[in-house]
Amino acid sequence: MNRVLVTGGAGFLGSHLCERLLGEGSDVVCIDNFFSGHKDNIRPFVAHPYFELIRHDVIHPLFVEVDRIYHLACPASPIHYQMNPIKTVKTNVMGTINMLGLAKRIRSRILLTSTSEIYGDAQIHPQPESYWGNVNSIGLRSCYDEGKRVAETLMMDYHRQNKVDIRIVRVFNTYGPRMAVDDGRVVSNFIVQALRGEPITIYGDGSQTRSFCYVSDLIDGIRRMMDQEATIGPVNLGNPGEFTILELAEKIAKMTGSRTKFVFKPLPSDDPVRRRPDISLAKAKLGWEPKVSLEEGLARTIEYFKETLSTRNRT
Ligand code: NAD
Ligand code: UDP
Numbered sequence: 001m002n003r004v005l006v007t008g009g010a011g012f013l014g015s016h017l018c019e020r021l022l023g024e025g026s027d028v029v030c031i032d033n034f035f036s037g038h039k040d041n042i043r044p045f046v047a048h049p050y051f052e053l054i055r056h057d058v059i060h061p062l063f064v065e066v067d068r069i070y071h072l073a074c075p076a077s078p079i080h081y082q083m084n085p086i087k088t089v090k091t092n093v094m095g096t097i098n099m100l101g102l103a104k105r106i107r108s109r110i111l112l113t114s115t116s117e118i119y120g121d122a123q124i125h126p127q128p129e130s131y132w133g134n135v136n137s138i139g140l141r142s143c144y145d146e147g148k149r150v151a152e153t154l155m156m157d158y159h160r161q162n163k164v165d166i167r168i169v170r171v172f173n174t175y176g177p178r179m180a181v182d183d184g185r186v187v188s189n190f191i192v193q194a195l196r197g198e199p200i201t202i203y204g205d206g207s208q209t210r211s212f213c214y215v216s217d218l219i220d221g222i223r224r225m226m227d228q229e230a231t232i233g234p235v236n237l238g239n240p241g242e243f244t245i246l247e248l249a250e251k252i253a254k255m256t257g258s259r260t261k262f263v264f265k266p267l268p269s270d271d272p273v274r275r276r277p278d279i280s281l282a283k284a285k286l287g288w289e290p291k292v293s294l295e296e297g298l299a300r301t302i303e304y305f306k307e308t309l310s311t312r313n314r315t
Pocket of ligand 1: 007
């Protein structure tokens with residue numbers, strides 16, 4: 001049986017990955033410190049006989065015997081990773097060293113979920129993996145952006161120096177069910193605001209762009225990356241459809257049938273102006289591209305939040 005460790009397994013992406021791996025017949029060990037994840041995310045499969053949960057912080061060493069490590073542990077929403085920026089750096093640096101040390105010791109393959117944030121406020125569009133990025137090293141987002149850049153460096157150095165078998169994916173904005181109601185990222189914020197009849201908060205003038213990938217597509221990409229031999233990465237994973245934040249707000253307002261107003265708030269510092277993945281490498285090396293359209297993905301996500309908010313109101 002394939003024994004798999006998922007760090008950050010109680011988070012948004014981690015919980016979907018654990019569920020997929022259990023469905024494929026793997027024996028899954030999930031570790032999480034519940035900084036931004038929640039037990040509700042793993043509730044659907046917590047009683048599965050091949051699922052095991054360990055409350056653990058990756059900044060401390062851990063020893064478990066597994067065949068594969070998916071290293072996701074790190075808050076991903078700007079409000080979460082900026083809440084305790086020093087901890088965010090520690091999670092990325094010490095956490096990745098600990099997981100690489102484990103991979104080296106037990107000779108297991110390790111995959112890191114890096115991020116499109118390593119491209120910063122990109123000067124090249126769309127962003128290919130060969131682009132080195134434009135990141136502010138001293139800004140409010142740096143704890144995450146630079147933390148992930150060091151995590152990538154550590155992955156490559158453990159690979160070159162210690163022959164650790166690595167895979168790196170750079171994840172672009174991904175959304176779907178199990179994002180937290182108070183997650184703070186744009187898709188969940190807009191849907192929750194629209195469903196509650198609260199004003200939709202647009203930062204800046206809403207002309208900045210993002211590309212939104214539905215969670216099931218992203219998990220497919222991660223699974224393909226882990227199981228293939230052709231490339232260690234980094235490989236971009238994301239949906240190349242590009243939308244302004246204003247377009248997203250209009251779409252969500254229409255799909256929820258909400259008559260809510262838009263309010264414009266100051267743009268957070270270092271907020272990237274344009275973002276869209278070049279996924280040529282993922283197509284060529286993994287035979288992967290997203291299948292779920294934004295409308296379809298938003299419809300499923302809106303259903304999830306309707307159910308979640310109505311359950312909250314009942315209790
Ligand atoms: P999330 O915040 O929902 O999940 C992260 C999980 O890691 C949470 O369960 C959290 O409690 C856990 N965690 C944080 N610090 C930890 C620590 N020190 N020790 C143990 N557990 C810890 O975020 P997500 O969207 O699921 O992101 C998962 C991974 O994917 C992250 O590495 C993130 O950087 C990367 N990523 C996500 C996106 C996206 O759009 N969702 C985009 C780019 C990169
Ligand atoms: N954003 C917004 N309103 C919100 C939340 C986010 O206008 O309530 C904007 C944010 O400024 C950014 C984009 O939406 O330009 C995506 O933000 P998110 O936090 O989801 O992810 P990012 O790509 O910035 O890490």
